[in-house]
Amino acid sequence: MEVKTVDIKPVAGIVSEYSDDYDSNLIAILQQSQDEYGYLPKSVLKEISRLTEVPLTRIFGVVTFYSQFTLIPRGKHAIKICNGTACHVRGVDEVKESVKEHLNVVEGETTADYQFTLETVACIGTCFLAPVMMVDDRYFGKLTTDSVTDIVKEYSN
Amino acid sequence: MLKRLKSHDDLIAMRKSGDKKIKQEKVKVSICMTGCRALGAQEVYEEFSKQIKKQKLQDKVEVVETGCQGLCARAPVMTIDPPGAPSIFYGRVTVDIVPDVISKTILQGEVIKKLCYAEAGKKIPYMKDIPFYNRQNKVVLRNCGVVDPNSIEQYIERKGYDAFAKALFEFDPERIISEITSSGIRGRGGAGFPTGLKWGFCRKAKGDIKYLICNADEGDPGAFMDRAILEGDPHAVIEGMLIAARAIGSEKGYVYVRAEYPIAVNHLRNAIAQARRLNLLGNNILGSGFNFDLEIKMGAGAFVCGEETALIASIEGKRGMPRPRPPFPANSGLWGKPTNINNVETLANIPVIIAEGADWYRQLGTKNGSGTKIFALAGKVKNTGLVEVPMGTTLREIVFDIGGGVPGRSGFKAAQMGGPSGGCVPEEHLDLPIDYESVQAVGAIMGSGGLIVMDNDTSMVDISRYFMEFVQEESCGKCVPCRVGTRKMLDILIRITKGEGVRRDVEDLKEMANVTQSASLCGLGQTAPNPVLSTIRYFMNEYEALIK
Ligand SMILES: Cc1cc2nc3c(=O)[nH]c(=O)nc-3n(C[C@H](O)[C@H](O)[C@H](O)COP(=O)(O)O)c2cc1C
Ligand code: SF4
Ligand code: FES
Ligand code: FES
Numbered sequence: 001m002e003v004k005t006v007d008i009k010p011v012a013g014i015v016s017e018y019s020d021d022y023d024s025n026l027i028a029i030l031q032q033s034q035d036e037y038g039y040l041p042k043s044v045l046k047e048i049s050r051l052t053e054v055p056l057t058r059i060f061g062v063v064t065f066y067s068q069f070t071l072i073p074r075g076k077h078a079i080k081i082c083n084g085t086a087c088h089v090r091g092v093d094e095v096k097e098s099v100k101e102h103l104n105v106v107e108g109e110t111t112a113d114y115q116f117t118l119e120t121v122a123c124i125g126t127c128f129l130a131p132v133m134m135v136d137d138r139y140f141g142k143l144t145t146d147s148v149t150d151i152v153k154e155y156s157n
Numbered sequence: 158m159l160k161r162l163k164s165h166d167d168l169i170a171m172r173k174s175g176d177k178k179i180k181q182e183k184v185k186v187s188i189c190m191t192g193c194r195a196l197g198a199q200e201v202y203e204e205f206s207k208q209i210k211k212q213k214l215q216d217k218v219e220v221v222e223t224g225c226q227g228l229c230a231r232a233p234v235m236t237i238d239p240p241g242a243p244s245i246f247y248g249r250v251t252v253d254i255v256p257d258v259i260s261k262t263i264l265q266g267e268v269i270k271k272l273c274y275a276e277a278g279k280k281i282p283y284m285k286d287i288p289f290y291n292r293q294n295k296v297v298l299r300n301c302g303v304v305d306p307n308s309i310e311q312y313i314e315r316k317g318y319d320a321f322a323k324a325l326f327e328f329d330p331e332r333i334i335s336e337i338t339s340s341g342i343r344g345r346g347g348a349g350f351p352t353g354l355k356w357g358f359c360r361k362a363k364g365d366i367k368y369l370i371c372n373a374d375e376g377d378p379g380a381f382m383d384r385a386i387l388e389g390d391p392h393a394v395i396e397g398m399l400i401a402a403r404a405i406g407s408e409k410g411y412v413y414v415r416a417e418y419p420i421a422v423n424h425l426r427n428a429i430a431q432a433r434r435l436n437l438l439g440n441n442i443l444g445s446g447f448n449f450d451l452e453i454k455m456g457a458g459a460f461v462c463g464e465e466t467a468l469i470a471s472i473e474g475k476r477g478m479p480r481p482r483p484p485f486p487a488n489s490g491l492w493g494k495p496t497n498i499n500n501v502e503t504l505a506n507i508p509v510i511i512a513e514g515a516d517w518y519r520q521l522g523t524k525n526g527s528g529t530k531i532f533a534l535a536g537k538v539k540n541t542g543l544v545e546v547p548m549g550t551t552l553r554e555i556v557f558d559i560g561g562g563v564p565g566r567s568g569f570k571a572a573q574m575g576g577p578s579g580g581c582v583p584e585e586h587l588d589l590p591i592d593y594e595s596v597q598a599v600g601a602i603m604g605s606g607g608l609i610v611m612d613n614d615t616s617m618v619d620i621s622r623y624f625m626e627f628v629q630e631e632s633c634g635k636c637v638p639c640r641v642g643t644r645k646m647l648d649i650l651i652r653i654t655k656g657e658g659v660r661r662d663v664e665d666l667k668e669m670a671n672v673t674q675s676a677s678l679c680g681l682g683q684t685a686p687n688p689v690l691s692t693i694r695y696f697m698n699e700y701e702a703l704i705k
Binding site: 023024025026027028030031061062065066067068069080083084085086088089090121122123124125126127128129130132134137138139140141142 | 192194195196229230232375376377378379380381384416417418419454455456457458459460471472473474475476477478492533534535536537541542543573576607609611615620623624627631633
């Protein structure tokens with residue numbers, strides 16, 4: 001994916017929304033950039049640094065600290081399987097195995113067709129329907145090894 | 158059509174204009190459109206709205222999108238309120254059954270049995286008869302699941318922003334603080350620090366600018382109280398913040414919400430926009446000369462950012478690492494200015510205390526903890542969901558009477574309270590009245606309110622390993638005792654769960670636990686060993702069985 005050169009033009013638009021205080025809005029700028037590109041390409045980080053005058057080392061420090069940020073391209077859809085206590089107790093491991101097998105990836109990986117990235121998170125506040133996951137911004141509850149692959153299949157189309 | 162409120166009288170007039178609507182003779186159908194979306198609530202709602210329109214029932218039926226109604230285990234959930242008759246509770250509602258709900262229940266008052274909550278084989282159609290509901294005392298959750306969280310009108314109709322108006326026009330800041338202090342409320346975010354005292358520190362701190370922060374990071378796995386409040390009644394949090402801001406003398410607030418809560422962020426954003434339009438946020442609020450505005454900051458996936466100094470660093474746009482205290486945020490917080498941080502649930506309590514008075518509030522609960530506490534009931538329990546009870550309620554009442562007990566044959570083993578900083582409460586302590594001190598005395602903590610029930614099929618050593626893995630991954634690495642201590646304890650626990658443990662492992666665990674507790678910089682490291690210690694305390698036999 002990196003082969004294609006990244007168009008850094010949108011960065012200026014994102015950055016300009018935070019012109020009152022670049023420094024304290026760095027995380028928001030990075031979040032919005034990641035929304036735009038799906039990940040944080042190096043050229044984008046450099047452009048952010050150039051426009052905001054926030055040193056690149058500081059930007060890298062923030063990007064590597066927060067687990068939300070990624071420096072490598074991700075799939076079109078983010079699957080976040082909950083690994084929280086309630087889901088753990090309610091057998092999320094089997095559900096996770098089922099997805100891993102179906103997509104042929106391990107946690108943190110992206111499918112070869114860049115459709116999905118599989119992540120685990122510690123609780124998404126839907127413990128009452130454990131085991132649960134999110135696909136992008138949608139929650140799914142009471143997952144079984146079958147229902148989870150059905151949901152993923154629907155997103156494949 | 159929201160019109161700017163120029164005075165307290167305008168607010169009162171707006172509420173009164175709503176009184177008429179409340180008396181309307183419509184059947185109210187409330188559909189949970191937050192957590193229940195994970196099991197298809199959206200589709201049910203759309204079908205309902207479509208049918209109501211198609212059958213031209215708009216004059217007879219009012220469909221309301223609400224937040225969590227509590228009994229989330231039965232998702233998707235709805236309540237039907239016919240005028241002058243008791244509320245009917247339905248769960249596991251599907252799109253297919255919607256026509257029946259309309260033709261039978263709404264038009265003819267007939268109950269559909271298969272949608273009803275059942276206990277001991279008996280169907281219980283009315284909410285007032287369901288133990289899950291009639292044993293609770295909804296104070297903070299009074300609006301949650303009842304009002305449309307995206308409607309400031311509905312909040313105001315139910316006396317919303319009245320407490321704030323009282324704090325603004327009738328109380329001076331000192332009086333607000335003394336009311337909060339004498340209510341006895343303690344922080345609901347985990348540490349249980351007296352809220353009035355905290356506000357007093359910040360009020361007294363010297364500084365031209367003061368900040369107010371609402372901690373909505375809710376990182377404890379197994380907790381969803383704050384999510385439910387923000388999604389179901391966001392105005393209660395805004396009102397609590399307004400009162401806090403007036404008390405400490407702040408004009409600028411932040412709500413720090415975790416990234417995994419998109420619905421909460423959306424509802425809060427709407428609520429802030431509506432409050433601004435009504436002149437309940439912004440400059441010269443209700444013509445009083447008081448200014449306050451709010452901004453949402455999104456977390457980026459770091460558990461440690463729930464810790465107050467790390468959270469402040471994160472709002473400043475930095476790596477979210479804790480720093481030593483003192484100085485406390487009350488004196489030097491956000492950008493070095495005096496800052497007050499409270500948890501979502503703490504803030505949602507504030508309007509009730511101001512409205513009803515400290516004396517009223519104090520009589521709910523115990524000497525060590527006044528008011529109510531919301532618990533997020535999850536794990537191996539029948540009625541997973543959101544439960545609000547007065548402090549001093551026993552664990553047995555919560556897990557068995559309200560929670561409906563443990564499904565299957567395995568039976569209750571322990572309740573995990575306080576997440577990765579907490580511990581397990583075994584069966585022998587089920588009759589313990591829960592408050593801050595009592596829970597601590599048995600080796601757990603009240604924490605933020607996550608309560609995960611474990612049955613006899615759950616391995617406590619595995620749970621102990623699970624939490625250690627969590628804190629090890631989330632340790633920010635700034636100090637050695639936490640970074641190294643959690644790693645070493647995790648290694649031992651992994652070994653034990655694999656059946657490769659050796660005799661002295663438990664002693665080593667205890668020793669490392671001591672060091673990590675006493676030498677770590679922040680609460681994460683200081684409390685990280687708690688789950689291990691508590692499982693060793695009550696379930697040593699399970700460790701022994703694995704080590705042999
Ligand atoms: C590692 C760690 C994580 C925390 N996470 C949260 C959290 O998610 N939400 C919260 O309200 N408090 C959290 N706290 C407690 C806060 O530091 C702080 O005490 C609290 O927000 C104060 O609000 P209160 O007085 O209203 O409880 C955390 C503390 C630690 C040490
Ligand atoms: S105790 Fe752990 S989380 Fe807290 S500052 Fe030290 S290393 Fe970071
Ligand atoms: S533990 Fe999985 S959603 Fe909370
Ligand atoms: S989330 Fe729908 S009832 Fe709790």
